[in-house]
Amino acid sequence: MSSPYIKSAAVTAALAALDEGRAPxxxxxxxxxxxxxxxxxxxxxGRSVEVRVPPYGAVQCVPGPRHTRGTPANTVEMDPETWLGLATGRLDWARAVTEGRVRASGSRADLSGYLPLELE
Known part of the structure; x- marks a missing residue:
C-alpha cells in the first residue's frame, strides 16, 4: 500500500492483519x-472534543471551548478496528455513524473534516 498515511509500521501491520481476516x-x-x-x-x-478508542487510548482535539472535567459535551467513541478504518480512509464517517459503529455526541463531534489522516 502506498498511501501517505501508511508510514507507521504498526498501522501497516494492523491493516495487513485485518486484510488477511485476522485480528491484529x-x-x-x-x-x-x-x-x-x-x-x-x-x-x-484543541480540547473541545474527546475521541475515545477503548481500551487503547483517548485524545482531546478540535478547536473550540476547552473541556476540563466531567463528561465532555462533545465525545466520539468507537472500537479500534473502526478507528483504523476511519483514520486511513477505508471507512467513511457518515457510513460509520449510520451503521452505529461510531457514537458521537455534541455539536463539534463530527470528525469528517479531519479524516482520513496522513502520518508523517
Missing part, C-alpha cells in the same frame, strides 16, 4: 490506534 496482535493494534490518535490531535489541535 494486541500490542500492534494498540500502537496503531495511538499513532493515529496522536496524528488526529496534531491535525486538529
Amino acid at each position: 496482535e494486541r500490542p500492534v493494534l494498540r500502537a496503531a490506534v495511538r499513532a493515529l490518535l496522536t496524528t488526529l490531535a496534531a491535525r486538529a489541535p
Whole structure:
C-alpha cells in the first residue's frame, strides 16, 4: 500500500492483519490506534472534543471551548478496528455513524473534516 498515511509500521501491520481476516496482535493494534490518535490531535489541535478508542487510548482535539472535567459535551467513541478504518480512509464517517459503529455526541463531534489522516 502506498498511501501517505501508511508510514507507521504498526498501522501497516494492523491493516495487513485485518486484510488477511485476522485480528491484529494486541500490542500492534494498540500502537496503531495511538499513532493515529496522536496524528488526529496534531491535525486538529484543541480540547473541545474527546475521541475515545477503548481500551487503547483517548485524545482531546478540535478547536473550540476547552473541556476540563466531567463528561465532555462533545465525545466520539468507537472500537479500534473502526478507528483504523476511519483514520486511513477505508471507512467513511457518515457510513460509520449510520451503521452505529461510531457514537458521537455534541455539536463539534463530527470528525469528517479531519479524516482520513496522513502520518508523517
